[in-house]
Amino acid sequence: xxxxxxxxxxxxxxxxxxxxxxxxxxxxxxxxxxxxxxxxxxxxxxxxxxxxxxxxxxxxxxxxxxxxxxxxxxxxxxxxxxxxxxxxxxxxxxxxxxxxxxxxxxxxxxxxxxxxxxxxxxxxxxxxxxxxxxxxxxxxxxxxxxxxxxxxxxxxxxxxxxxxxxxxxxxxxxxxxxxxxxxxxxxxxxxxxxxxxxxxxxxxxxxxxxxxxxxxxxxxxxxxxxxxxxxxxxxxxxxxxxxxxxxxxxxxxxxxxxxxxxxxxxxxxxxxxxxxxxxxxxxxxxxxxxxxxxxxxxxxxx
Amino acid sequence: xxxxxxxxxxxxxxxxxxxxxxxxxxxxxxxxxxxxxxxxxxxxxxxxxxxxxxxxxxxxxxxxxxxxxxxxxxxxxxxxxxxxxxxxxxxxxxxxxxxxxxxxxxxxxxxxxxxxxxxxxxxxxxxxxxxxxxxxxxxxxxxxxxxxxxxxxxxxxxxxxxxxxxxxxxxxxxxxxxxxxxxxxxxxxxxxxxxxxxxxxxxxxxxxxxxxxxxxxxxxxxxxxxxxxxxxxxxxxxxxxxxxxxxxxxxxxxxxxxxxxxxxxxxxxxxxx
Numbered sequence: 073x074x075x076x077x078x079x080x081x082x083x084x085x086x087x088x089x090x091x092x093x094x095x096x097x098x099x100x101x102x103x104x105x106x107x108x109x110x111x112x113x114x115x116x117x118x119x120x121x122x123x124x125x126x127x128x129x130x131x132x133x134x135x136x137x138x139x140x141x142x143x144x145x146x147x148x149x150x151x152x153x154x155x156x157x158x159x160x161x162x163x164x165x166x167x168x169x170x171x172x173x174x175x176x177x178x179x180x181x182x183x184x185x186x187x188x189x190x191x192x193x194x195x196x197x198x199x200x201x202x203x204x205x206x207x208x209x210x211x212x213x214x215x216x217x218x219x220x221x222x223x224x225x226x227x228x229x230x231x232x233x234x235x236x237x238x239x240x241x242x243x244x245x246x247x248x249x250x251x252x253x254x255x256x257x258x259x260x261x262x263x264x265x266x267x268x269x270x271x272x273x274x275x276x277x278x279x280x281x282x283x284x285x286x287x288x289x290x291x292x293x294x295x296x297x298x299x300x301x302x303x304x305x306x307x308x309x310x311x312x313x314x315x316x317x318x319x320x321x322x323x324x325x326x327x328x329x330x331x332x333x334x335x336x337x338x339x340x341x342x343x344x345x346x347x348x349x350x351x352x353x354x355x356x357x358x359x360x361x362x363x364x365x366x367x368x369x370x371x372x373x374x
Numbered sequence: 375x376x377x378x379x380x381x382x383x384x385x386x387x388x389x390x391x392x393x394x395x396x397x398x399x400x401x402x403x404x405x406x407x408x409x410x411x412x413x414x415x416x417x418x419x420x421x422x423x424x425x426x427x428x429x430x431x432x433x434x435x436x437x438x439x440x441x442x443x444x445x446x447x448x449x450x451x452x453x454x455x456x457x458x459x460x461x462x463x464x465x466x467x468x469x470x471x472x473x474x475x476x477x478x479x480x481x482x483x484x485x486x487x488x489x490x491x492x493x494x495x496x497x498x499x500x501x502x503x504x505x506x507x508x509x510x511x512x513x514x515x516x517x518x519x520x521x522x523x524x525x526x527x528x529x530x531x532x533x534x535x536x537x538x539x540x541x542x543x544x545x546x547x548x549x550x551x552x553x554x555x556x557x558x559x560x561x562x563x564x565x566x567x568x569x570x571x572x573x574x575x576x577x578x579x580x581x582x583x584x585x586x587x588x589x590x591x592x593x594x595x596x597x598x599x600x601x602x603x604x605x606x607x608x609x610x611x612x613x614x615x616x617x618x619x620x621x622x623x624x625x626x627x628x629x630x631x632x633x634x635x636x637x638x639x640x641x642x643x644x645x646x647x
Contacts, residue, residue, distance in 0.1 A: 090467040092467075093463040093466060097460040097463075100523060101524065105489065109489060110497075111501070115496065176389070180382050184382075185386070187390040189631075190394065191393040191394035194623070195394075195396070196626065197581075198396070198400070198619065199622055201583065202605070202619035205619075206396045210396060246396070254570055258570035262563075262567055263536060289536055293529075293532045296532055307490050342496050345496070360485075
């Protein structure tokens with residue numbers, strides 16, 4: 073109640089100040105990202121290839137032609153379905169592993185925690201290209217360490233379409249869980265000790281404290297790591313590119329981002345590549361917006 | 375309660391070992407001679423040598439890795455500092471001063487992250503070309519700033535949202551200005567959050583590959599670009615490649631441990647009351 077009064081008093085006359093604090097960030101973003109987005113949409117409306125970039129041929133306006141071609145291409149729909157499924161698995165896996173390890177780190181001794189952080193940082197620090205290559209070596213059919221341990225020498229982890237997807241998903245989870253872990257760990261640590269102690273004094277069990285005290289406080293952070301994971305995993309590029317050798321046999325391990333790359337750069341159809349980019353952005357907007365709406369409907373304050 | 379750590383401790387050790395395995399493999403291979411590295415799995419007993427590292431830095435006729443490493447440092451540290459400078463006031467405005475419809479503002483910040491890099495790269499290339507900023511580390515720094523700004527604002531806002539409002543409002547009502555509030559009240563309380571955000575921005579910039587690859591050349595190339603070229607040209611020399619990957623990963627590990635100190639700093643309201 074009293075907080076409400078203070079907040080209302082705050083709002084008056086302070087709005088402008090608040091916008092002033094926001095303005096620099098907004099301006100930088102609008103300038104550096106707004107213009108490229110505008111350009112992207114523009115390019116997607118043209119037949120824009122290598123010749124047009126070098127000025128060798130005139131631009132041909134296609135209107136929605138690129139989009140029409142894209143939406144009537146059956147490969148696009150397959151790739152889209154794969155991308156959604158693949159991203160969903162990666163997001164769930166990343167969140168599960170990241171959250172579990174963040175909670176675990178708050179409950180173990182310094183030594184074990186340091187070790188966990190070392191493992192997380194190691195995974196995070198390894199550049200995607202190197203990480204993917206290392207995983208390929210570890211899972212190599214004939215000489216791989218994993219096959220050696222499992223006694224399955226000769227088994228190819230990258231031949232079967234779904235096993236290959238699974239392996240790439242595991243790699244993606246491996247290099248993205250540290251973000252979730254570090255963020256949530258910092259979030260848990262930032263909760264004032266008194267808040268948790270008060271709950272314990274009131275006789276709340278550990279589980280109860282976690283659910284009714286810690287979880288609500290972490291909700292904004294959980295929201296971010298979820299949305300950020302959705303955005304990333306929808307746009308996975310390096311891992312698929314390296315581990316399935318550019319999208320697998322006959323492109324059966326393609327995801328949208330690699331598909332866009334192939335269309336735009338390998339085939340020099342920048343207009344088509346841009347159209348895929350616009351469609352991806354629109355899809356991501358829809359998914360995250362739907363997610364936000366769903367959350368708001370359950371009455372959770374973001 | 376006191377004994378509860380025991381099973382958790384064991385799980386933590388196992389998890390750490392499993393998740394660290396690929397990195398351990400990389401480290402081990404980087405310390406072997408090329409013939410030993412070629413045996414997969416690596417033999418634990420093979421003699422240790424620093425040849426891979428010597429080759430990477432000394433370069434038998436190769437290119438020095440120092441300029442790319444320095445480029446990466448300036449782009450990552452520079453953009454992280456700018457991001458924090460812009461994001462902390464913005465997050466403060468969003469979490470404490472109730473800006474009307476702030477969720478919309480946040481969503482705007484967020485939506486800029488959705489542009490797939492592969493598709494966005496051509497327009498950005500054209501902008502850089504037009505501005506004469508191709509192969510320029512300042513342009514890359516700016517680009518990384520805009521890349522990390524949305525996530526930084528979101529993260530900082532959430533961390534600040536955990537700070538009890540009463541403290542901040544009391545400070546504001548007492549007439550403290552933005553800088554004073556941020557320095558004296560927000561910073562101490564939100565330190566784990568600031569550390570995490572800074573670390574995250576640093577890592578994202580450090581590991582960024584696609585922009586760097588398309589927008590830079592000989593002058594402003596970054597470490598991941600160098601590494602990718604190295605993998606392509608020296609791919610058969612496992613030890614050398616692993617040494618290179620280790621060197622490129624190293625700064626992130628250092629940054630991580632520097633930040634971990636601040637992350638772990640348990641926080642007590644007693645300090646600010």
